[in-house]
Amino acid sequence: MHHLADRRLVSSAYLGGSAQSDLTRRNKCSAGQAPALGITGMPGANDAFVKFSDVQKTYDGKTLVVKKLNLDIARGEFLTLLGPSGSGKTTTLMMLAGFEVPTQGRIFIDGRAIDNLPPHKRDIGMVFQNYALFPHMTVEENLAFPLKVRKRGKMEIKDRITRALDMVRLGDYGKRLPGQLSGGQQQRVALARALCFDPNLVLMDEPLGALDKQLRDQMQLEIRRIHKALGVTIVYVTHDQSEALTMSDRIAVFNDGLIHQLASPAGLYEQPQNAFVAQFVGDNNLLRGKVIDMDGASCTVEVSGMGNVHALVINAEAVGRPVLISLRPERVKLNPAPGSLPNTLNARVEELIYLGDHVRVRVSVGGHDLVIKLPNSDGVQVHEGAQLTIGWKTQDCRALDAG
Amino acid sequence: MAATVAQTAGSEKNMLLRAELRRSERWGKLRAFALVLPLLLFLVITFVFPIGRMLFNAVHDDTLLTLMPRTTAALAAWDGNDLPGEQVFAALAKDLRDTWEQKTMGSVAVRMNYELPGTGSQFTSSARKASTLLTGPYKAALIQIDPLWERKEVWNFFKRGASPFTAYYLLRSVDYQYGADSQIVATPPETAIFRDAFLRTFGISVGVTAATFLLGFPVAYLLATLSPKSSNLLMILIVLPFWTSMLVRTVAWVVLLQQNGVVNQALVGLHIISHPADLIFTRFATIVAMTQIQLPVTLLPIYSVMKTIPPSHIRAARSLGAGSFYAFWRVYFPQTLPGIAAGCLLTFILCLGYYLTPALVGGPSDQMVGYFIANYTNKQINWGLASALSALLLVATLLLYYVFNKLVDVNRLKIG
Ligand SMILES: Nc1ncnc2c1ncn2[C@@H]1O[C@H](COP(=O)(O)OP(=O)(O)O)[C@@H](O)[C@H]1O
Ligand SMILES: [Mg+2]
Numbered sequence: 001m002h003h004l005a006d007r008r009l010v011s012s013a014y015l016g017g018s019a020q021s022d023l024t025r026r027n028k029c030s031a032g033q034a035p036a037l038g039i040t041g042m043p044g045a046n047d048a049f050v051k052f053s054d055v056q057k058t059y060d061g062k063t064l065v066v067k068k069l070n071l072d073i074a075r076g077e078f079l080t081l082l083g084p085s086g087s088g089k090t091t092t093l094m095m096l097a098g099f100e101v102p103t104q105g106r107i108f109i110d111g112r113a114i115d116n117l118p119p120h121k122r123d124i125g126m127v128f129q130n131y132a133l134f135p136h137m138t139v140e141e142n143l144a145f146p147l148k149v150r151k152r153g154k155m156e157i158k159d160r161i162t163r164a165l166d167m168v169r170l171g172d173y174g175k176r177l178p179g180q181l182s183g184g185q186q187q188r189v190a191l192a193r194a195l196c197f198d199p200n201l202v203l204m205d206e207p208l209g210a211l212d213k214q215l216r217d218q219m220q221l222e223i224r225r226i227h228k229a230l231g232v233t234i235v236y237v238t239h240d241q242s243e244a245l246t247m248s249d250r251i252a253v254f255n256d257g258l259i260h261q262l263a264s265p266a267g268l269y270e271q272p273q274n275a276f277v278a279q280f281v282g283d284n285n286l287l288r289g290k291v292i293d294m295d296g297a298s299c300t301v302e303v304s305g306m307g308n309v310h311a312l313v314i315n316a317e318a319v320g321r322p323v324l325i326s327l328r329p330e331r332v333k334l335n336p337a338p339g340s341l342p343n344t345l346n347a348r349v350e351e352l353i354y355l356g357d358h359v360r361v362r363v364s365v366g367g368h369d370l371v372i373k374l375p376n377s378d379g380v381q382v383h384e385g386a387q388l389t390i391g392w393k394t395q396d397c398r399a400l401d402a403g
Numbered sequence: 404m405a406a407t408v409a410q411t412a413g414s415e416k417n418m419l420l421r422a423e424l425r426r427s428e429r430w431g432k433l434r435a436f437a438l439v440l441p442l443l444l445f446l447v448i449t450f451v452f453p454i455g456r457m458l459f460n461a462v463h464d465d466t467l468l469t470l471m472p473r474t475t476a477a478l479a480a481w482d483g484n485d486l487p488g489e490q491v492f493a494a495l496a497k498d499l500r501d502t503w504e505q506k507t508m509g510s511v512a513v514r515m516n517y518e519l520p521g522t523g524s525q526f527t528s529s530a531r532k533a534s535t536l537l538t539g540p541y542k543a544a545l546i547q548i549d550p551l552w553e554r555k556e557v558w559n560f561f562k563r564g565a566s567p568f569t570a571y572y573l574l575r576s577v578d579y580q581y582g583a584d585s586q587i588v589a590t591p592p593e594t595a596i597f598r599d600a601f602l603r604t605f606g607i608s609v610g611v612t613a614a615t616f617l618l619g620f621p622v623a624y625l626l627a628t629l630s631p632k633s634s635n636l637l638m639i640l641i642v643l644p645f646w647t648s649m650l651v652r653t654v655a656w657v658v659l660l661q662q663n664g665v666v667n668q669a670l671v672g673l674h675i676i677s678h679p680a681d682l683i684f685t686r687f688a689t690i691v692a693m694t695q696i697q698l699p700v701t702l703l704p705i706y707s708v709m710k711t712i713p714p715s716h717i718r719a720a721r722s723l724g725a726g727s728f729y730a731f732w733r734v735y736f737p738q739t740l741p742g743i744a745a746g747c748l749l750t751f752i753l754c755l756g757y758y759l760t761p762a763l764v765g766g767p768s769d770q771m772v773g774y775f776i777a778n779y780t781n782k783q784i785n786w787g788l789a790s791a792l793s794a795l796l797l798v799a800t801l802l803l804y805y806v807f808n809k810l811v812d813v814n815r816l817k818i819g
Binding site: 135 | 713724730733734737738
């Protein structure tokens with residue numbers, strides 16, 4: 001076991017290839033294909049490395065902070081819990097780490113129930129938002145901590161510290177105290193500390209929350225690179241949807257103690273299964289309407305002032321029920337050839353916002369505001385006040401629950 | 404040529420700039436000084452001056468120099484072997500007459516009694532009798548008046564009086580004194596009490612500091628980790644004694660611990676003991692009462708440091724594989740050291756100066772240096788000795804503080 005783990009840290013490069021990407025690919029497609037609500041797209045229960053089974057948690061005996069959580073995480077997967085603040089992500093992570101006890105349900109790691117396993121026996125690396133580096137120990141002593149606890153030999157400890165510091169590109173900083181490092185450097189030390197003892201599972205709770213944007217982007221790629229190199233299973237918590245999309249194999253969207261959708265980044269972005277996900281992940285135009293006709297996979301929705309819109313049935317219950325239509329800004333075409341798209345409407349340009357790589361166009365259609373994203377590729381030829389037509393495909397427009 | 408001109412112009416400009424900078428900085432400095440001036444004056448008047456005065460008093464005593472000027476001057480030539488000559492006795496007779504006329508012989512007698520107990524009254528009677536002694540030879544006459552003037556230690560005492568400074572009080576505070584030939588000898592055992600008093604003071608202070616730490620640390624930990632609601636209540640209970648005067652609290656201990664006090668009555672009532680135990684006027688009572696008073700002083704700095712340690716540190720340590728005790732000991736405890744150091748040092752230093760509590764609940768053998776200082780200041784009016792004891796206590800405290808700072812690696816503690 002350790003032997004194998006050792007190899008992981010030594011030769012980061014050679015594992016990067018086949019095994020890892022196979023796993024990722026499998027996760028991605030299974031997630032993408034499963035359209036039913038919520039907890040689907042999970043790998044078979046047998047090869048689940050971490051398994052939440054009907055887990056509930058309440059702190060005060062009144063409100064459930066986590067409601068009936070079922071979640072399987074594959075070995076080597078990068079899974080992100082994404083959700084607004086207070087949605088129960090940290091609680092979920094803490095139950096997995098052993099710092100909170102589920103009120104109901106069980107958690108399994110590698111097929112073994114961990115109800116009675118204290119935190120220090122779980123072999124889980126953790127990265128906290130405030131880094132939680134021990135301020136009275138140097139960087140090296142911080143990294144040596146988990147190794148000393150495990151009674152590793154002096155030489156091995158030294159060796160591992162060197163490798164771990166090299167991995168996070170902090171080779172020369174071993175003798176410093178955490179207080180003498182910048183935020184980004186501290187974060188990388190925390191990362192190295194959580195990884196240097198080769199845990200099978202690493203948990204990260206908003207680890208980049210305190211960094212500025214540029215550093216955050218850089219660290220996202222770094223964590224991603226390390227994950228690929230080591231093949232370790234990572235459960236990552238964030239409230240930043242773009243961070244989740246950038247890093248994850250799969251994303252579980254949390255709200256109010258429930259997983260609203262579990263899917264790959266592409267699946268989540270392209271095929272939100274409900275109004276909450278559609279609003280939370282990426283920009284979206286949301287239109288309220290009423291189903292007036294349903295025809296298999298597509299339906300017709302009446303939106304007041306705009307007329308009828310043809311949309312894909314995702315979460316629309318029946319004719320006559322209110323729905324929310326979601327439409328990505330980049331899927332709206334300007335001045336489509338007449339008759340080429342099922343949804344075509346007249347619009348007036350209200351505002352242009354120049355954002356460098358693209359231009360956001362705010363148009364009004366029958367009293368509704370829509371935002372359109374135009375790539376800034378061959379110049380944008382609209383101007384404020386212009387009248388034009390806009391259109392989109394049925395499959396780009398999803399009829400969801402009314403939210 | 405042009406370059407030189409430009410250069411001179413440049414350096415002139417630089418000089419102007421520097422002058423400007425100095426002017427603006429001078430203003431800043433003046434302002435800063437004006438802001439601290441009131442506090443500075445206050446400190447000088449209430450702190451620096453009295454302490455300086457006290458240190459001065461510990462080594463300065465010009466009683467003999469001013470009241471016996473002729474004798475002390477005449478003794479300068481005395482070799483210290485045989486009795487002084489007629490000339491010295493003549494000076495003595497003149498000084499004795501003066502002290503009798505100016506009614507200052509009492510002060511000299513008091514000063515004499517410090518170093519040569521019992522000689523004060525002999526001096527006074529000599530002064531009275533010598534007031535009628537107008538013609539020589541004085542030597543035989545004075546020895547006739549009182550055999551005191553045959554004693555060499557008396558003459559050595561007056562010879563030392565030629566200097567306005569004396570080491571006597573400092574020597575006495577560590578149980579040494581001057582012998583007959585002005586050599587330094589140990590104070591005889593029956594009056595050698597100060598070294599013991601210092602040791603006792605340090606012993607009691609260490610004991611009380613240790614007790615407050617052992618009792619306070621767990622409570623501070625509880626306070627720092629409890630939910631705010633319950634910790635607020637506990638905090639009030641802890642600082643409540645702070646709002647009561649120390650005298651009241653000490654008297655409360657008297658009520659509790661006395662022969663037929665609450666504790667003894669309870670113990671006897673419960674048939675745990677058959678006769679009331681000696682609780683009051685013991686070392687035990689002293690330490691218990693002082694511990695109770697000092698507890699918040701040790702506890703609060705520890706608590707405030709603990710408050711700043713994020714709970715995620717323990718969690719991180721646990722997730723890294725440390726058991727709960729190991730995590731506490733290696734990760735949490737070292738981070739509380741600055742608080743422990745501050746709290747314990749504060750309590751220790753405050754304990755060194757305790758006077759009231761041991762005086763009320765301790766026995767005669769439990770009195771600390773503070774008691775003797777108060778005694779010599781208020782009752783015996785021996786300010787020299789009181790000052791010397793205070794100075795010694797002050798120096799010991801500063802020395803301890805210095806050693807402590809060296810031992811505890813301050814730099815390492817502060818980061819974080
Ligand atoms: N130790 C706790 N005691 C009581 N309530 C808690 C505790 N920790 C979290 N909560 C509550 O549980 C809910 C979920 O919190 P959390 O899991 O931290 O959410 P997230 O990490 O998604 O922001 C919040 O409403 C929070 O107030
Ligand atoms: Mg959280």
